[in-house]
Amino acid sequence: MRSVRREIMPGVFLTSLQTDKFKTGLLRACLLAPLDRETAAKNAILPSVLCRGTVRYPDMAALGARLDELGGAELSPTVRKLGEIQAVGLAADFVETGNDAALEDMAALLGEVLLAPNTRGGLLLPGYVESEREKLLEDIRARVNDRTEYARSRLLELMCPGEAYAIDALGDEETAADIGYVALTRHYRVLLASSPVEVFYCGAADPDRVAAAMVDALSTLPRGELDFDIGTDIRLNTVDEGARVFTEEMDVGQGKLAMGWRLGDAMEDPDMAALRVMNALLGGSAGSKLFAAVREKMSLCYYIYSSLDLMKGLLLIESGVDPADYDKALAEIGRQVQALKDGDFTNEELTAAKRTVSSDTLALLDDPERLEPFWLGQDLLGLDYGPEELAALAEDVTRGDIIKAAAGLACDGVYFLRSREEEDGED
């Protein structure tokens, strides 16, 4: 499966993967903007407002009917945080078999939704904007309902106060509550004209055909002065000398632990394959050191895992533990990270971690939904190799590479969401 990347219009980049493996086509388009407190909520609401209706399909019923006619295609708003970049756009999934123009039809509809919203007097409809503002507020508030996700998001907010990384992909309640249709219309026009656009396609069509369909679909995209000044500031050191500890209370039985570790010097000239294998070895799989120690040996938790943000240079460790076991869990996690730095792991553990990364990476080739973020991530990191090359690099990682990748790991923040004191029954 060859990946072809090209600039099809000024600042519009198409990554196209041709394969006959799937019955489904996948098309994604997103606008890239700096993650900023003032604009995050406004950017986040736009795809949802655009999905309310267009010139040709003025409301959700008409748009839905068109998607049904396209064989049950789906078109959904997307909002993501990639390092300190906010990516907002549209995700389309559609059946390619049985309709020779499936791609062109889908691209045209995606372009229509992105560029030709239902307006009055040139302004986005107040009813749509107000309704979606309430839903955005509901979504922001609803973060608390998923305790695990809430703990992670609070950790990042509290740990990175001076960094754009603290901002949630959806923005915050204060700025969301201020959204009005006039200012949002203005913001929409600016965002369209100034943002680099990333388009991704995976399916049966060849790259030339995809490029032609997208150029056609995006022909009315305004292109002004493009803001290519997007990126992520990597902080190598911890803010204080030791980890800052943040504890909050909620009406829960299980405590939610989220720890943020700076990757440190490993981000100076990052060895991406080694970092991924290091993460797999520490907590990236059911064969990892954290899983084996904290869950299997000590029976302290049901889930424990680590994950990487290679754009930001962060490693997160998350687990759910009984508040009474908090100290024990924290100490064991610290021991396991130290073991990694000391090279205290077996060759079997290392081989398992390498194979896990290599196998997971190759499996991306079966999964267009994961290939899209993979390629977008590679582009943002300035890397041009694909899953097969990355899998091969992972197989070549050595013990020394792991020790080097782990050397700078420093815990910068520990967040613990725990039961309210009076409900613990502790005297």
Next chain:
Amino acid sequence: MERTDYPTLGLVVYKTTLPNGLTILVVPRPGWRRARACFVANYGGADRRFVLDGKTCDTPAGVAHYLEHKMFDMPSGTMDEVFAGRGADADAYTSEAVTNYHARCTDRFGENLRDLLAFVSTPWFTPETVEKERGIIGQEIAESEDDPAFAAYMSCMGLLFGAGPLGDSIVGTAQSITAITPEILSVCHKAFYVPANMVLAAAGDIDPAEVERIAREVPPAESGPLPQRDYGLDLGLMPLETRSERTMDVSAPQFCAGVKLGPAAMGPEALKERLTAELAMRCLWGGHAPAYLDLYEKGLLNDAFHYEPTYAAGVGYVCLEGESPDPEAALAGLLGAVDRDMDPAFFARQKKAMLGGFIRMLDDFYDLTDALAEGHFAGFDALAAPVVLETLTVSDVTAWAREHFAPSRFALSVIRPKEA
């Protein structure tokens, strides 16, 4: 193995049933890098009471799930270690109806399949290993109990069915799992993990003959008797109670509305019944349905709303779950659609869209192999769905919905935010 071609889907399925009763289904997918196999026991959280060797056994809530955890152990090591060593992974889940063990890998498929079958076929429970798991599952239970959506769902199941096989949580409670011992796990394994009560479904760039060969070698050559189950369920269609409320730390009211569908059909009729239900719900409450769009625009529902039919313990039921400032009004709006006539053009589009959704499902290994397994246990061919779907008419679907979705048959549980 018997080969069946599905030319309109572009798929071929190989199927056989071994002398020990184990059924194997294989879907070759040339060019795929990863292969997946699921080995599924027709044994879930609802199978609590059964007869084995002439004796009736009553088992604690959470036992099927506890057993799932313990099947990952063998004297030689854990399934996690064995699979991780090859860069493969194995996982499992327990639903009301089944326990599903699955493995994925990009190479050495044969070895991985052999180990998957060996672990799940080998009961090995010591007091130490069973005890060790109690802390882990205890945290899994604690996590589920802190989840507002799960709390709403469990309350709703209690309203529909009361305490028992469907009203109790699949994972059990901190209390119920204290009663689980190595002996109980052995009895449950012996009763339900017999080859004739299991199915193996695999997909990927794999050779069906190799799958069959390994499946002949690893599980026991002889099946035990099929377990006799006793659900003791009230088969009436009315909920035992209709409303419940409690408070948690949530941002807005979360709700789960449920309705019983009555005894579930078996065989080809089951496929027709399930597709009819799915199409009916899509037309009434799907993302493009007028009733849903109306509630969305009024701010009574948001895109957290979804519905899910389940077939387990010999019955079917449906849950409608979501978030709403006024769950009663949202439910009334959803049920108001049942009595309105469906626009035939809208109905035709929903059929087309449902077919599209089915075809897209075929590209998802999990959904594909799980659908084949589910169909096997209910006695139908899951890949016959497009043919059966084509035969459904607007009057079939409307009649089905009106028969099953009378407002008085719905129960509603709500989780409200704590007062500030």
